[in-house]
Amino acid sequence: MKIKTIHAHFLISIGNYSNERIGFSVELAEEESLEEIVSNLREKAKRIVGKTADELYSERNKIRSECIELEVKLKKLRQEWDATAEFLKAQGLNPTAPSMPQFRNLLTAVTVESEVVTEQDYEDSDIYDDDDEHYM
Structure with a gap:
């Protein structure tokens, strides 16, 4: 064969x-x-x-963990910066010591849009096109 x-x-x-x-x-x-x-x-x-869904979920979780770690570090650094600025002001060494910048121009988080179709929506919709009339 x-x-x-x-x-x-x-x-x-x-x-x-x-x-x-x-x-x-x-x-x-x-x-x-x-x-x-x-x-x-x-x-x-x-x-x-x-990639499989499991791989994508794993990557997402890893990135989330990294973001959380960076946010914690940023919060700690902001507290240290503000404490240093207050010390400099209190000692008269730098009365105009600025607070840590707030980084307002950063990108915002992406929101995931989703659509939920209920059974009622499905029943209300016309599931046949005009072209499908000859199939009935």
Whole structure:
């Protein structure tokens, strides 16, 4: 038996009980082995899907932890700065010692927008297009 065409479909887990199906159809050349082609297609499918949800959640948590650490350090530095400024003012060494800048021009945090579709919304919507009338 000679195999000429391969149809390879892979179900790849992307985490959080979710899967993504990726498929390919390729012509098999004389010198190519079936196992090698399927293995290459599987790796290609993994690259297309990208990082799993678990990896993305892990990265998000790591970044959140880093932000919290930096906020704690900034708070401590602000307290030290303000204490130093008060000391300089009290001793008369620098009566115009400024408070630590507030950094007002920083970017604001991104908010995630989401849409919740309720069962009532679904029932109220017209699930058929005008083109679908001939299917009824």
